[in-house]
Amino acid sequence: MSDEPNRIQRPNHTLISFSSSRSHSMHAHFSLTPRHDPLLYLYHFISDIALATPLSSARDTLTLTFQLPTPPAAAAAGSDVFGVFAIVDKRCLQSLRSARPFDLSFARLLESNDERERRGLSQQWAVMSENAELTDGYLGEVGQKGDARRNKVGIQTVLNSAAGEGLESLILTDVPQHRPDTVAAATAASTTQHARLLILNLRVPRSAAAVRAALPLLLCACNIADAIDFNVVPPLTDRAKQKMRTARQAVDAAVLKELQEEEGVGTAAEEKAKSKRKDRGEMSDKELAKRKELEEKRARRKAQGKMKVGGRG
Amino acid sequence: MAAAVAAQSLYADVLAWSREPIAITSKVSVTPYEVRGEVIVLFAGLAFWLVHLVGKSTNRRLAHNWVREAMPLIEKEFATTAKDGQGKGELLLWNGGDEAVLYASGRRSVER
Numbered sequence: 001m002s003d004e005p006n007r008i009q010r011p012n013h014t015l016i017s018f019s020s021s022r023s024h025s026m027h028a029h030f031s032l033t034p035r036h037d038p039l040l041y042l043y044h045f046i047s048d049i050a051l052a053t054p055l056s057s058a059r060d061t062l063t064l065t066f067q068l069p070t071p072p073a074a075a076a077a078g079s080d081v082f083g084v085f086a087i088v089d090k091r092c093l094q095s096l097r098s099a100r101p102f103d104l105s106f107a108r109l110l111e112s113n114d115e116r117e118r119r120g121l122s123q124q125w126a127v128m129s130e131n132a133e134l135t136d137g138y139l140g141e142v143g144q145k146g147d148a149r150r151n152k153v154g155i156q157t158v159l160n161s162a163a164g165e166g167l168e169s170l171i172l173t174d175v176p177q178h179r180p181d182t183v184a185a186a187t188a189a190s191t192t193q194h195a196r197l198l199i200l201n202l203r204v205p206r207s208a209a210a211v212r213a214a215l216p217l218l219l220c221a222c223n224i225a226d227a228i229d230f231n232v233v234p235p236l237t238d239r240a241k242q243k244m245r246t247a248r249q250a251v252d253a254a255v256l257k258e259l260q261e262e263e264g265v266g267t268a269a270e271e272k273a274k275s276k277r278k279d280r281g282e283m284s285d286k287e288l289a290k291r292k293e294l295e296e297k298r299a300r301r302k303a304q305g306k307m308k309v310g311g312r313g
Numbered sequence: 314m315a316a317a318v319a320a321q322s323l324y325a326d327v328l329a330w331s332r333e334p335i336a337i338t339s340k341v342s343v344t345p346y347e348v349r350g351e352v353i354v355l356f357a358g359l360a361f362w363l364v365h366l367v368g369k370s371t372n373r374r375l376a377h378n379w380v381r382e383a384m385p386l387i388e389k390e391f392a393t394t395a396k397d398g399q400g401k402g403e404l405l406l407w408n409g410g411d412e413a414v415l416y417a418s419g420r421r422s423v424e425r
Binding site for chain 1: 365418423
């Protein structure tokens, strides 16, 4: 540990420093190309060629994650729905779907180019939304009706500017990234309220000028957080919430059933093996008992023989 | 005990011989060709080390570059931002040479 109070130096490769105990408001996570490890770089290079991935798995990305507040009423209800909504650069759509296979499975890809353009988004972007109300909320309604909201939230203004070049995807979600992998996790996931997250996946710019050009994206994320908090993005109607909740419950039940079956097969096999072991144990117990009996008999005979010999003497 | 004494006497001659100075009677010369393996390993290690240093500094430069430019905006938006011990520069938590995290906290509309 170094002399500075809020800096921890670990040997060789890690430096941790901190200034606040609040560690989950907004965090920027840099995931850079492993330039420092030529072997790892080579591994990524070969695996990308072998798997024919459209985007390199070892690229410079920056993920900004904002944890949005859950309204107290919604938190108390315990089953409030926030919705899954994403705006994705089409070039990154496949890699994003494989990176977030569970939450994005709830969102449907908006296929109509015309509709997207009438909401002010260019061809570069793909929109994924769990419900049409979410699309209207964040991108404004189709046509002039939605212009006022579009101007207020300002997503299109930023994405259609030079800053948009730095964005891979913008995701709003309250569903875990990956499917639960155990029955306990699936049961907990279906009953607990998940954190509402606003996630921006950015390309890390090389130059200072490019960084400055991409900064409106950070401002846009703050604006979206404010727009949600101040109800500029209108809250979902009960009907939409009910629809989404029903769909999620169906998925949760299916996942739970699948996991129970998987674990059931596992436990059945385990029980079988256990019973086999038990049988073996019983067999050996029986054998031991037989052996013990035989030894006792032998000992008794010997003792009888000695007594007879002694009697003669 | 007896076995240990026997082993000592067994190796005593060999040990005594090994302590004797070896007289080199012919001229000793090592050609570069004979140590080519060692040279290759040495240069490969040096090259790896250089690539590691350059790659690590490139990654650090990229991350610090972004943080330096974004910090004024982050400071404007958030009450608490990353700072080092003297209140200068940025706070980045490095995990290896290719991963870093920056925290900021204390903003309306963002959970604390």
